[in-house]
Amino acid sequence: MNQDPVKIMVMVFSIVVFGSIVNEGYLNNPEEEEEFCIYNRNPNACSYGVTVGVLAFLTCLLYLALDVYFPQISSVKDRKKAVLSDIGVSAFWAFFWFVGFCFLANQWQVSKPKDNPLNEGTDAARAAIAFSFFSIFTWSLTAALAVRRFKELTFQEEYNTLFPASAQP
Template identity: 85%
Template sequence: MEGGAYGAGKAGGAFDPYTLVRQPHTILRVVSWVFSIVVFGSIVNEGYLNSPSDSKEFCIYNHNPNACGYGVTVGVLAFLTCLLYLALDVYFPQISSVKDRKKAVLSDIGVSAWETCS
């Protein structure tokens, strides 16, 4: 790969899906995307149960609906951010401005740090 700004080659090159799929951060984003589906899918499907004595649903996590809501929210946000940054990974080699590339990389770092802390 030729030298360029912020980890990509010079802007304007042809799109190469093989190179995109082989990049470690792309592979990790796809794995994170699958895990986010597992998180919110499992909580939505089996996180709420009906009590035999009560017709009201309750969350299996300490009967606290906020716990299930938090898990679903984190899973959906992770799903959406993974899709957003996968699209940015596809579009990134076409960004010609160094300032725009810097913003893209810093937003990726910032969102990753925020998701790690939450």
């Protein structure tokens, strides 16, 4: 299976998370001068969601570019290094999305209704939590697909060792 559709889905999920928080994750109260984060007035929750979303999006762009460039990498060892980095980075992001989901869900759970009496931005806050949850699985799937690609490369390297190109007619 090609990883590109999964990586595009990962990018869309990242956009939903950071876009939801940037657009509707901050509220202002007429009695206060500064706006506050919808997640329990914790600015770290909004900052974490936006930062992880933007960095995951950029990382995914980088690895999409690597996927385009991948067929032109002639050395099997260099291909293995690229795939190993894809495995590690995908697992890393799956973990960070898990942390983000837990953090945002917890802060949303302990938010006080008096801070948002009109329920402004609640759909966006829930969407960010939901897509953080979905991102755990999409990044895990990306890592699993990279593991499969790594196994194929290992087989190709073994095959090339056993049957060198010069021995073929």
